[in-house]
Amino acid sequence: MGRYSVFSLVTQGFLGHGGWKPVWRQPDPKPAYDCVIIGGGGHGLATAYYLAKEHGMRNIAVLEKGWLGGGNSGRNTSIIRSNYLYDESAAIYNHALNLWETLGRELNFNIMMSHRGVINLAHDEGEMRQLKRRIEANRLNGVDSEWLDAKQVQEFCPILNVSADIRYPVLGGTLQRRGGVNRHDAVCWGYARKADEMGVDIIQQCEVTGIRVEAGAVTGIETTRGSIRTPKVASVAAGHTSVIAKMVDLRLPIESHPLQALVSEPIKPIHPCVVMSNAVHVYCSQSDKGELVIGAGIDAHVSYTQRGSLDIIEHQMASLVELFPIFSRLRMMRQWGGIVDVSPDASPIISKTPVKGFYVNGGWGTGGWKATPGSGHVFAHTIAHDEPHPIAAPFAIDRFHTGRLVAEHGAAAVAH
């Protein structure tokens, strides 16, 4: 496979761009693999990439029921940050942020990583104290984080309404300068291209319908494209995690909800960073194409329909217009929903299970995108060694039995 560089671009320019080759194969499933990963989104492809690169497991497959990155990887608002409260969370999200910084070079693929800064707003004194506490916790964990008062917030993001006469005035906010956004499709394609190069079979339009378990251990998997023998199955199925777990009679502390996002018509660059508000409840950034990318809340009921309720986005738009009056006449162009797997403590589950050879990576809820490389990296270690990576260990399913929860509701962007 060719390496992407300015020289390949210029050469192809002279050749009329006729020489670009597909960057991954479309293989048929083999009868057996060393490991099968269910889910061809960012987390699944990252898992496959690190399994092949760091653990030498190259006879593996990624099964995707639709197309690569067509689920939540293509539906999120691509916000990257690591300013979580607890040590366990700071470890995994900062691990991911460190990997994001060099991922484009590592994958030889432009993931359009932009460290433009993420602001989390405070609208009352309680929230202000809570956010300042989080800043101190972040600093102790080596996560960059700083406090901005209302004036500094406005200097950083001039279009934000910080006047005192709105219903929930902006009192200040935290800023993580290393935070930002990137291009989600490019991340999936970059991981897929490199994983394929190392021999990983990426099989799209192949849905898992059952998992064979004999004497408490995984022996194979049933799909719409035939049976596959494998001693290891790793579920990275996001909203469908419970559906996959049910195939091995495993109940998880996860509920699936629709989460919506929308984009506006494209406008000239005006929004310099990412602004998130938990209290007024909206988060917003501007893509390089010029569209505002806006997200907010989940529907409260369990649902697997990839849409959402209108009252949720009405609330989200009201919040947006209060914080950014300048956007009040902007038209919204597209709206969509994705199914998020919400865990009771707003932290993920990266874990071995009572079924030998069945691994779960899920429960990322509304904020999984930022963790993609870190999640894949520690999950690959967990699968390859059949022992949790030290960073993944606190996120085992057992925590719901022992009570060692990692309650991150305050740092998660979406209230649930």
Added chain:
Amino acid sequence: MFLIPCPYCGERDQSEFANAGEAHIARPVWRDDMTDREWADFVFMRTNTKGLFAERWVHAAGCRKIFNALRNTATDELLAVYEVGAEPPEVETVLPATPSGEALGSGNDAVKIIASGGSEKP
């Protein structure tokens, strides 16, 4: 978004209701030898069914009463409402043929695989 037929007030917009999660989860009867695992199963573990699902709703902006409902979570089709404590009624609905093989029009068309003949492949 859907309409919910409140058994006490009649059909109303979903935004009037608050969802109260999975129905028919019985609090375990206290025993001295009860394990953490049993408690955790009650407190945290959920079926999170894709398909026919029994759940509780509160008519928060109406009569404020709690009732149960049966809904197909693959399509959001609301099939029946019934009183708390009652057994779920018999209903008919089309369940997904495979884990994501729900009917077209369910809201999940974006990631569905459509065979060239126009018929649904899983």
